[in-house]
Amino acid sequence: MSLTCFEMTDQKKQLTLEEALKAVLSSATQVTSKLNLPLAQAAGFTLAETVTAPINVPQNTNSAMDGYAFNGQDLAKFKQWKIVGECLAGKGFDQPINTGEAVYITTGAALPKGVNTVVMIEQCVVEGEQVSFTNTDTLQAGSNIRQAGEDIQQGQSLLTAGTRLGAVQLGLLASLGVAQVKVHQPLKVAIFSTGDEVTAPGEALATNGIYDANRFTLLGMLQALGCEVSDLGILPDNLEVMISTLKNASQTHQLVLTSGGVSVGDADFVKQALQALGETRLWRLALRPGRPFAFGHLGKNTNGQTCLFAGLPGNPVATLVTFMLLIQPLIRRLQGENTSEAKSHPAIWPAVAETTLFSRVGRSDFHRGIYSFTSNGQLQVRTTGSQGSGILTSAHEGNCLIRIPDDQAEIAAGDLVNIYPFYEWLPGYKGVSL
Ligand SMILES: Nc1nc2c(c(=O)[nH]1)N[C@H]1C(S)=C(S)[C@@H](COP(=O)(O)OP(=O)(O)OC[C@H]3O[C@@H](n4cnc5c(N)ncnc54)[C@H](O)[C@@H]3O)O[C@H]1N2
Numbered sequence: 001m002s003l004t005c006f007e008m009t010d011q012k013k014q015l016t017l018e019e020a021l022k023a024v025l026s027s028a029t030q031v032t033s034k035l036n037l038p039l040a041q042a043a044g045f046t047l048a049e050t051v052t053a054p055i056n057v058p059q060n061t062n063s064a065m066d067g068y069a070f071n072g073q074d075l076a077k078f079k080q081w082k083i084v085g086e087c088l089a090g091k092g093f094d095q096p097i098n099t100g101e102a103v104y105i106t107t108g109a110a111l112p113k114g115v116n117t118v119v120m121i122e123q124c125v126v127e128g129e130q131v132s133f134t135n136t137d138t139l140q141a142g143s144n145i146r147q148a149g150e151d152i153q154q155g156q157s158l159l160t161a162g163t164r165l166g167a168v169q170l171g172l173l174a175s176l177g178v179a180q181v182k183v184h185q186p187l188k189v190a191i192f193s194t195g196d197e198v199t200a201p202g203e204a205l206a207t208n209g210i211y212d213a214n215r216f217t218l219l220g221m222l223q224a225l226g227c228e229v230s231d232l233g234i235l236p237d238n239l240e241v242m243i244s245t246l247k248n249a250s251q252t253h254q255l256v257l258t259s260g261g262v263s264v265g266d267a268d269f270v271k272q273a274l275q276a277l278g279e280t281r282l283w284r285l286a287l288r289p290g291r292p293f294a295f296g297h298l299g300k301n302t303n304g305q306t307c308l309f310a311g312l313p314g315n316p317v318a319t320l321v322t323f324m325l326l327i328q329p330l331i332r333r334l335q336g337e338n339t340s341e342a343k344s345h346p347a348i349w350p351a352v353a354e355t356t357l358f359s360r361v362g363r364s365d366f367h368r369g370i371y372s373f374t375s376n377g378q379l380q381v382r383t384t385g386s387q388g389s390g391i392l393t394s395a396h397e398g399n400c401l402i403r404i405p406d407d408q409a410e411i412a413a414g415d416l417v418n419i420y421p422f423y424e425w426l427p428g429y430k431g432v433s434l
């Protein structure tokens with residue numbers, strides 16, 4: 001098939017990763033709407049409002065240990081204290097405690113008036129109604145006490161809008177008594193594979209067929225990002241079918257992703273379908289894997305929102321890498337996550353290259369690598385070996401991407417190179433530990 005003017009012109013210009021990311025993120029103008037959820041259902045969602053602490057945590061100054069509480073100012077005056085009662089967590093003790101007196105106290109019990117020090121039970125000697133302490137030479141007034149508000153202060157702006165709710169954040173909200181949270185709705189994403197050779201697992205594989213890996217890689221990452229995913233199967237290499245199927249999908253989704261059919265072969269119809277339905281905002285990146293990558297929109301969905309579109313390259317590692325580097329940040333933004341310019345991406349670490357790594361000037365190569373630490377704590381990285389874009393085992397064996405930047409043809413052994421750890425960059429990563 002002859003190339004159109006659009007393709008001819010665009011082929012010359014290959015966007016850098018940074019240019020592409022900027023263009024993709026500038027399309028993230030329609031953040032998903034908000035909904036109230038019970039806290040128990042909010043894991044993985046993004047907060048849509050800032051939560052201010054309605055109470056102090058802990059609410060009261062309390063004991064950090066099971067033991068005996070007394071007034072530490074009296075330490076020099078007494079050898080023994082008179083036990084006048086017990087103060088249990090959740091019950092308290094509301095009688096006055098006088099000089100020379102102590103109460104038995106449990107961890108978490110609010111400190112009664114008149115005492116300010118606790119000695120743990122292991123260091124107490126109880127004889128009848130008297131208690132003495134075995135650690136008087138080191139004992140200080142104020143020991144083993146947790147101050148009211150020492151964790152969270154009432155009125156403190158604790159979690160800001162845009163925070164993704166993980167286990168720790170859910171615990172924090174619960175510790176404030178928050179039972180419901182306002183969060184962003186999951187993004188509605190439709191996924192397709194494309195290609196006459198691509199065969200769904202479970203079906204018979206023709207002699208010239210290949211099983212569909214990409215839809216399942218995408219599904220895993222999208223689910224880990226909390227999206228509502230419609231798996232719409234495999235599109236044939238047929239422009240009319242592609243146009244009508246993508247149009248249908250665009251009606252009820254906010255983002256449509258395809259893999260394959262986005263390069264310059266005779267059966268690569270994704271860009272034409274995108275042009276027919278909406279707008280192509282970018283195509284072709286100075287990236288390997290991931291050169292053929294089309295991004296734009298498919299027009300408005302039934303809610304009047306623009307349905308964004310990305311055509312990812314068909315080679316399985318290229319699908320994975322373009323999703324990680326470009327689609328993941330887009331989805332996080334669209335789901336309301338606060339990805340400020342200062343922290344617009346997960347962590348990138350400098351590591352020492354164990355062997356020389358080769359690339360080509362004018363594009364960024366992302367090799368799959370294995371990072372580890374030397375015996376003196378230096379972070380180092382080695383390649384997983386063969387780096388073909390169809391070698392998905394490289395991503396299973398590796399635990400990071402290694403970036404060889406656009407302006408370097410190689411990284412010499414011993415030089416520093418940036419690595420992108422999978423546990424930060426690959427949504428749902430379940431890798432082997434070092
Ligand atoms: N003349 C050129 N040829 C190619 C170029 C180029 O710039 N000029 N780019 C190459 C690069 S880089 C890539 S990546 C591929 C991407 O092309 P497409 O997006 O059109 O992908 P396909 O041709 O449909 O498939 C490529 C490869 O991947 C296999 N595949 C496709 N879908 C799946 C799937 N769901 N699961 C597993 N494997 C899949 C497919 O069978 C092909 O082997 O183009 C190069 N060519």
Ligand code: MOO
Nearest residue numbers: 289290291318389
């Ligand atoms: O750049 Mo392709 O995306 O090599 O695999």
